[in-house]
Amino acid sequence: MASQQPRFGVVTDPEILKRLAEYRGVWVYAEVDDNQLTNVSLELLAAARYVAQKTKEDVSAVLVGYGIERFARDLIVHGADRVYLIQDEKLKLYVSDAYTEAVSQLVLAKKPSIFLFGANRNARDLASRVAGRVNTGLAADCIQLEVNENGQLEQIRPDFGGKELSVVLTPKHRPQLTTIRPGSYKPLPADYNRSGIVESFEPRLAEQHSRIKVIKSVRERLDPKEDLEKAKVIVAGGMGLRNKDNFKLLHQLAELFEGGAVAGTRSVCEKGWLPHHLQVGQSGKTVSPKLYFAVGLSGAIQHLVGMQNSEVIVAINIDKEAPIFKVCTYGIVGDLFEVVPLLIDEIKRVRIERTLTKESVKAESAGER
Amino acid sequence: MGELNIVVPIKQVPDVSELRLDPVTHALIREGVPSVLNPYDRYAMEAAIRLKEQFGGRITAITMGPMQAKKALQECMALGADEAVILSDRAFAAADTWATAYTLSVYIKTIPYDFVFTGLKAIDGETGQVGPELAEFLGIPHITYVRKIEVDQSSRSVRVERQLENGYDVWEAPYPILMSIAREYGEPRLPTLQGYIEAKRKQVKVVTAADLQKMGGDPKYFGLKGSPTFIPKVHPPPARPPGTVWEGDPKEAVRRLVEALSEKGLV
Numbered sequence: 351m352a353s354q355q356p357r358f359g360v361v362t363d364p365e366i367l368k369r370l371a372e373y374r375g376v377w378v379y380a381e382v383d384d385n386q387l388t389n390v391s392l393e394l395l396a397a398a399r400y401v402a403q404k405t406k407e408d409v410s411a412v413l414v415g416y417g418i419e420r421f422a423r424d425l426i427v428h429g430a431d432r433v434y435l436i437q438d439e440k441l442k443l444y445v446s447d448a449y450t451e452a453v454s455q456l457v458l459a460k461k462p463s464i465f466l467f468g469a470n471r472n473a474r475d476l477a478s479r480v481a482g483r484v485n486t487g488l489a490a491d492c493i494q495l496e497v498n499e500n501g502q503l504e505q506i507r508p509d510f511g512g513k514e515l516s517v518v519l520t521p522k523h524r525p526q527l528t529t530i531r532p533g534s535y536k537p538l539p540a541d542y543n544r545s546g547i548v549e550s551f552e553p554r555l556a557e558q559h560s561r562i563k564v565i566k567s568v569r570e571r572l573d574p575k576e577d578l579e580k581a582k583v584i585v586a587g588g589m590g591l592r593n594k595d596n597f598k599l600l601h602q603l604a605e606l607f608e609g610g611a612v613a614g615t616r617s618v619c620e621k622g623w624l625p626h627h628l629q630v631g632q633s634g635k636t637v638s639p640k641l642y643f644a645v646g647l648s649g650a651i652q653h654l655v656g657m658q659n660s661e662v663i664v665a666i667n668i669d670k671e672a673p674i675f676k677v678c679t680y681g682i683v684g685d686l687f688e689v690v691p692l693l694i695d696e697i698k699r700v701r702i703e704r705t706l707t708k709e710s711v712k713a714e715s716a717g718e719r
Numbered sequence: 720m721g722e723l724n725i726v727v728p729i730k731q732v733p734d735v736s737e738l739r740l741d742p743v744t745h746a747l748i749r750e751g752v753p754s755v756l757n758p759y760d761r762y763a764m765e766a767a768i769r770l771k772e773q774f775g776g777r778i779t780a781i782t783m784g785p786m787q788a789k790k791a792l793q794e795c796m797a798l799g800a801d802e803a804v805i806l807s808d809r810a811f812a813a814a815d816t817w818a819t820a821y822t823l824s825v826y827i828k829t830i831p832y833d834f835v836f837t838g839l840k841a842i843d844g845e846t847g848q849v850g851p852e853l854a855e856f857l858g859i860p861h862i863t864y865v866r867k868i869e870v871d872q873s874s875r876s877v878r879v880e881r882q883l884e885n886g887y888d889v890w891e892a893p894y895p896i897l898m899s900i901a902r903e904y905g906e907p908r909l910p911t912l913q914g915y916i917e918a919k920r921k922q923v924k925v926v927t928a929a930d931l932q933k934m935g936g937d938p939k940y941f942g943l944k945g946s947p948t949f950i951p952k953v954h955p956p957p958a959r960p961p962g963t964v965w966e967g968d969p970k971e972a973v974r975r976l977v978e979a980l981s982e983k984g985l986v
């Protein structure tokens with residue numbers, strides 16, 4: 351029996367290959383929560399387009415709910431070739447049993463090869479139960495996807511809190527189900543010239559498929575300044591800040607940037623210096639802004655897994671041995687209480703200088719006329 | 720009112736805070752790392768104990784794992800589990816979440832239960848998938864991230880609150896049902912010395928692959944060969960190219976930093 355396990359996951363049995371070949375297309379679960387598409391839904395489309403270009407397949411989004419047609423266009427302009435629209439009054443709010451049945455019916459009918467979900471709470475709840483229902487593998491919390499030389503999806507995920515990365519394959523089962531950590535991919539820019547098909551699918555939901563009733567659903571919306579997954583610049587502080595009050599300094603730096611936000615390490619959030627939804631790391635948010643300032647934080651592995659995909663990382667720390675200097679793009683060894691105010695002044699100075707030169711260039715070219 | 724039967728699947732896991740990377744190969748050093756009861760499973764045990772205190776009943780702690788995982792079960796018995804079961808066999812080794820859930824389901828189907836309480840996730844794999852998959856194989860509904868439970872025995876239903884990232888839900892469902900218990904449920908208690916002494920008198924039931932087969936389990940779904948997912952390789956986390964770090968005069972360092980950021984169009 352044991353010899354049937356494919357060596358290194360390569361499948362050669364022609365029967366199995368034939369069965370696998372019936373499954374085509376890359377799907378994403380487009381999640382509506384609190385009457386809006388979740389951020390991660392658009393991120394999944396970016397991941398799906400990357401994979402689909404390698405497997406030469408198209409990308410479909412699965413949109414589930416009631417009265418949600420209006421989101422189909424957003425999904426198309428952000429990369430979907432097709433939107434499967436599943437609407438039913440029983441699906442008005444997320445509930446594990448009815449959603450599982452509806453989505454599983456679509457999977458069994460249309461047979462996608464790959465199906466991506468967000469790794470946020472409700473979507474991973476759904477993905478797990480769907481994996482059970484359609485009998486396939488599910489890789490959790492992936493941060494990166496690749497396609498190997500055998501056309502299999504490589505689902506890359508951190509294990510043991512990021513101390514190790516594993517590559518997960520689903521060799522003999524389809525679809526290949528994956529949950530992707532929010533913040534691992536950036537949404538593609540909206541392309542209003544894109545067109546796509548919207549296809550309705552009507553699931554048959556019997557009594558036994560909706561035994562759970564939603565009595566209440568309470569949501570709090572984030573202040574856009576605190577939406578770390580969307581922030582372009584993040585100024586993160588650690589225990590080096592010494593107290594809650596000193597975070598003002600980080601706010602001053604963040605305010606210099608459009609789309610700037612302040613965040614922190616777990617230690618800082620546990621102290622109550624910042625609210626928990628501003629925690630970056632393994633047990634907090636995964637973020638990938640253009641620019642990440644790591645100020646007075648050591649760079650523990652659990653913090654790094656949440657921010658190491660940032661484009662540019664600037665570390666400011668008094669201890670030159672701090673691990674954060676191993677991952678930074680630029681670093682300054684120094685006292686943050688000295689460095690950050692200097693940095694704020696320098697950015698202001700450079701900007702003023704820049705506008706002045708622009709104006710003088712304008713003035714000069716005006717004079718030439 | 721009738722007593723409640725509660726099953727708590729638990730896992731023994733390496734103590735992640737003790738895991739170190741080999742400084743040369745950057746591979747994880749697994750040897751000599753102590754094993755503990757998965758911290759999230761304490762919340763599941765806590766929920767089971769509180770319901771038992773309220774309604775009376777029996778708690779069965781169950782694990783699939785190597786024989787050394789008996790130790791984690793003993794801790795559960797010291798906390799108040801009445802029975803403990805270990806599914807242990809080389810045939811179960813290297814199971815992924817699907818195969819783990821399948822294997823657990825074969826045994827759980829043979830015993831009476833009203834509730835199955837799991838942890839939110841196990842700290843080694845951190846998937847949180849075993850619960851919902853197990854519920855699927857048992858053919859019962861499931862609710863994840865539960866922070867509050869009210870049982871109505873007359874209608875055999877529960878009203879629960881689920882903790883989400885951006886709020887919470889209140890759901891009502893019939894039982895038998897599986898729930899994963901969130902941290903917000905409440906601080907789990909610690910086992911007492913008295914509990915450990917009483918636990919010594921209780922037996923851990925050992926169940927093998929052959930036993931499960933007699934219960935209707937299909938061995939082709941056990942362990943590695945029953946697992947839809949497969950891990951061909953493990954890497955150390957990727958290293959970023961080395962950055963530029965300035966020491967010395969902070970004014971000069973800041974000037975250079977802002978110059979570098981300007982070149983990238985970031986300020």
Ligand SMILES: Cc1cc2nc3c(=O)[nH]c(=O)nc-3n(C[C@H](O)[C@H](O)[C@H](O)COP(=O)(O)OP(=O)(O)OC[C@H]3O[C@@H](n4cnc5c(N)ncnc54)[C@H](O)[C@@H]3O)c2cc1C
Nearest residue numbers: 588589590615616631632633634646647648650653668686
């Ligand atoms: C299961 C688990 C999950 C975890 N999840 C997370 C998570 O999601 N996110 C997270 O962040 N952590 C997480 N942690 C905690 C993590 O291991 C670290 O403890 C934490 O990140 C450290 O926070 P810190 O860098 O703020 O503090 P410290 O490690 O204490 O670092 C403070 C730094 O500030 C520097 N400093 C001090 N004074 C100054 C000054 N005047 N100027 C400049 N620098 C100064 C010091 O040199 C030091 O490097 C987790 C841990 C575990 C076990």
Ligand SMILES: Nc1ncnc2c1ncn2[C@@H]1O[C@H](COP(=O)(O)O)[C@@H](O)[C@H]1O
Nearest residue numbers: 728729783837838840841846847848849
């Ligand atoms: N081998 C196992 N034996 C018993 N229960 C398990 C096992 N693995 C996971 N569980 C249960 O499933 C929960 C979620 O685990 P996981 O899906 O691995 O993150 C755990 O908190 C346990 O309650």
